[in-house]
Amino acid sequence: LTWERAIDSIKSDLLREDLKNITANTLLQKVVDRESHFARAPIPSQARSTLEKVISSIVSILEYELKKRAEAYYSVLDGFYRFFTVIKDEKEALTYSDINRLLLPYKGLREMEYLLSKCGIRISHLLLDEFQDTSLEQWEVLEETALSCIRDKGKSFFCVGDPKQSLYGWRGSTSKLIENISLMDGIKTTNASTTYRCGKEIVKALNGVFGSLSLNGSMKNYRYAAEAWQKRYVSHTTHNKEPSFVVLKRCPDGIEPNRDLPAVLDVMSRDLHHIIKSNPYLSVGILVRRNKAIPDIMKALTSLNLRASEEGGNPLTDSVAVELILAFLRAVEYPEDRISLYHVSNSPLCDILGISNKGESASLKDAFDSVVSRRGLKGTICFLARKLYPYFGRFERKRLQQFIEMTLAFPFSECRLKPFITFVEAERVDSPSLRGIRVMTIHQAKGLEFDCVFLPELDQPLIRYSAYRVMAVRDDPLMPPSYITAFPTKDICRICPDLREKREKFENEIVEQELSALYVAMSRARFGLYMYTTNKRGITFASVLKGGFEKLSQQENSKDNTELLYVSGNPKWWQKISKKGPDGRKTISLRKPVVEKDMPPKRGWKIISPYLEEGGVESTVGFQLDLRNESSLVRGDALHACFEAVEWIDEHFPSFGEIEERLNSAGDRAINADIIEEFLEILSRPKVKYMLSKSFYLNKGLTPIELYREKKFGVILKSGVPVQGVFDRVVILEDSSGERHIEVLDFKSDNLYGRESLDQRIRYYTPQMELYKEAASLFFGINCENVEGILLFLGTKKVEPEAVYVSNRGFREAFR
Incomplete structure (x- = not known):
């Protein structure tokens, strides 16, 4: 009966041309896998022969569809490449990959030495940093030069890299490259398994997750990736003796109704608010896998008045001053926009433009047209920004300055304001001031460190199949791809063992890099590591973490309706850590406080000036730098930029235009002409x-x-x-x-x-x-x-x- 149902199902699927269903047929799977029995009975040789012919025909059809997809992708990519090449040639521009391609003819030692001699360069000592991110194409250019530095007397080769942090396989890098170099004759290797960054509990978590990957139940489908990672992982130790804390929370599914946010982000932002409220000087990294997740995170932080720096920039609409100018432009462009009209009517713009009838859009339009007739469209927008400058603080002034630069660069082809408004609302600009909370992707966080790290996006699948349209397989990781095709579906892989094997190999390479991303994310933390998941099933970062933490702790419930899947360390760690940096050094800045790239600005940061009395006199940076009111700082910064234009005044007295050009190049376009006139008066x-x-x-x-x-x-x-x-x-x-x-x-x-x-x-x-x-x-x-x-x-x-x-x-x- 089972045989009959299986055969009938195959016939029915063939008649309907339902290839997806037929490839899932259990009998066909048994034949493909060369098993001898089906439904506890041997498969007759005649039936096997017939089914093999059916399978061969299905494979031919599916391979043809795969080939057509690959050709379509190639056609699109080839068209894009040709068009992009034309644009590059017109602009006389090069990409980084172009540089590699142009250098390939000089990859031989003699050719490279000849090329370098033309530049007046001779390489005797070669230092390669972050070598795990070097692409095979880049190494092909450097290999002969590197080998020369390795074997020749009087030369040296120094290579620094961590195969556990190899994230850029999509551009040709592989962790196998640095592993291969370490086996070369003449190379001495040192394994740095002791960290000076991560606290004891964070190192314990890293060892728990990555030290036993081959035994992790969630990795059973990716044994090759797990074993490769396990092979290169050496158990970590740490020099950081400060208190530390690690937690993995399971949050409720769905949306938090009171805040209209995913429950994960609601829990995370409240945890962060509690920590920052207790210690506002901490550096915080919120790391995600996709840029798509960042807007919701920013919304969650803003709802609790937590200001964050979004890496890659925010639209200028996060500025009250810029939004006010855009509201004015909307009111001019759309007189029926009562919200924008109300916004402008209750702002300083009406007084700046001398508008008496504040509630009438016609008055705004008349005032705008009057200024445009004298200054032009760009000049008018810049004029409004400059006039708003004294009303706002440093953050807003920086945003206004960036807004002016954006205005000057925008190609106004007509007098319509809508394209410009849309452009400003969409264009991302780097945050003008460094903040203690930084939101970024894991790739952007590479090389950085934070007092505490938050990982709210752990439930995404380990392999995001929607991101892969093409599959490239290498027989040797250090050689170019030997097989490239459109990404095969599971349907064809079920009945085509060769393609299934290639796909599994490709998937393991992806998983290997994703595990590197998880390692990078966790190891950015100095003292606190906060991770969040939900009840979603599947192979995810969260499932890998749960598998690694299984033997380290037991589950328990917390007070905020979440389940603690793993918790270790001192939950009040921020109250216990010392106030000095990890290196214990103090830094003095003569004009601005020197703040590490990943540290928040600290208004009361203490410094030592050893020149006043023996032993030094302690003061805050605010006192040392005489932080006066905002307008004084604006004037002072502008005058300094003006003085930069002066060489020897008895040889040349700078003109108004020269000073204005200097201000523009220094990024001070928001300073009005009064400053220049004042400077020239001082100069005289x-x-x-x-x-x-x-x-x-x-x-x-x-x-x-x-x-x-x-x-x-x-x-x-x-x-x-x-x-x-x-x-x-x-x-x-x-x-x-x-x-x-x-x-x-x-x-x-x-x-x-x-x-x-x-x-x-x-x-x-x-x-x-x-x-x-x-x-x-x-x-x-x-x-x-x-x-x-x-x-x-x-x-x-x-x-x-x-x-x-x-x-x-x-x-x-x-x-x-």
């Missing part, structure tokens, strides 16, 4: 004019040799404290005996109110100038006794400029 004053001329130095018997303006520097002081900052103006001088001297000129835009005010500011800035002088001595390699520091107070229209030489012994006026 005799004292300032004299200080910026060669005559000032020649009259003292010193000859200017070199001049630096807005010169960045970084040194380690004799006390061992690292310092970085910017010199406003540095002049290298030479006396009659040929000895070198330095004068460091620092511009100050403080408002002075008489002699007492001047004396107070001089005393205030003296420690900073002493730091500048020592830094200049070390940076330029000139005796500290030959370094002088000058504070040039620019004054105002009512107060004359003042210039003084400053030292710990006191000060003297520069004009006496």
Whole structure:
């Protein structure tokens, strides 16, 4: 009876041409797998022969469909490549892959040495960092040069990489490359399995998950990937003795009704809010697999007033000031838009434009047309942004500046505002200020570290089949693909063992890289690692974690309606960690606080200035830098940018246009013309004019040799404290005996109110100038006794400029 049903099903499917159903037929599967029995009875040889012919015909049909799909993909990609090549040629542009292709003819040692000699370069020592991400094409270019550095005396080869962090297989990289190099003759390898970043509990979690992958039940379909990972994984240890914490929470499915958010994000954002409320100075990384998940995360954070930096940028509409200008443009473009009209009517724009009838769209249109007739469309939008500048803080001013740059770059082909509004709403711009909470993909987080990491997107399938249209299989991981086709469906793989084997190999390569992504995500955390899942089934990051944590802990319930699948460590870790960074070092910045790339700005961050009294005087960065009101900072930053345009004023006095160009190139387009006029007025004053001329130095018997303006520097002081900052103006001088001297000129835009005010500011800035002088001595390699520091107070229209030489012994006026 079972035989009859199986045969009838095959006949019926053949008549209906239902190939998907027929490939799932159990009898056909037995024949394909060369099994001898079906339904506990032997398969007759005649029946097997007939069924093999049926299978051969089905495979031919499915292979033909696969071939047509592959040809269609190739046609689309070929058309795109040709079109893209034309665009590149028109713009005379190259991609990184073009550079590899152009260098391939020079991959031989002689050819590469010839090419490098044309550039004046000779390679004796080769350092390759992040080598696990090197593509096979890149290695083909470098291989002969690298081998030369390995075997030749007087040369060296140094390679740094972690095969566990190989994420870029889609562009040709493979972890096997670094493993292969480690086996070469003449290569000494060191396995760095001790981390200085991750806390004890995080290392315990990593070892639990990745140290026993081959025994993980969720990996039973991907044994090759699990065994390959297990082979290269060495149990980790750590030098980080700070308290740490790891948790995997199972959250309810569905949407949180009160916040209209997935329950996972609701739980995660509340956990984060609790931690940040207790310790606002922590650095936080929220890592996801897809950019698609980021908007919902940003929404969840914003609902709890948690400001975050979205890597890759946010639209400018996250700015109140920019949204106000867009509302004005919408009200002009669409007079019936009452919401935008109300928004503008209750804003400073009406006062700026002198609109008396605030509730009438016609008044807005008339005011807009009036400004456009004088300034043009771009000029009008930039004018509105500049006028709003004084009403907002630093974040909003930065956004306005970016908005102006976007406006100037936008190709207005007509007077319609809709295309511009749509463009601004959609275009992503990097966040203007670094925040403690950063949301990004796992790939973007590579190389970074955070005090705590949140992983809310663990329920996505380990293999996202929708992302793969083409399958490329390599017989040797270090060789080009030997087989490329459209990604085969499960239907054809069921009855085509050869294709099934290729697909399994391809899937294992994908899983191997996905496991690397999970490792990267977990190992970004210093102290806290928070992971979230739901009840979704399937092979996911969450299932891998659950399988790894099974033997480490038991499940328990928490207070927020979630189930703790794994929890280990001190849940109040943020109260126990020390306030210093992992290296325990303090850093001084002379103009802005030096903040690590992945750390939040800390307004009260303590620094040590060792120059005031023995043992140092402790102060906050806010005091050291004299953080005044926003308008003062805007004026000061603009004036510094203007001074960068001045070389020797007795040789050339800059024009209004030159100063304006300098401001634009410095990114200060939001500064209005009043600043430039003020600067030119300051520049015309005799004292300032004299200080910026060669005559000032020649009259003292010193000859200017070199001049630096807005010169960045970084040194380690004799006390061992690292310092970085910017010199406003540095002049290298030479006396009659040929000895070198330095004068460091620092511009100050403080408002002075008489002699007492001047004396107070001089005393205030003296420690900073002493730091500048020592830094200049070390940076330029000139005796500290030959370094002088000058504070040039620019004054105002009512107060004359003042210039003084400053030292710990006191000060003297520069004009006496």
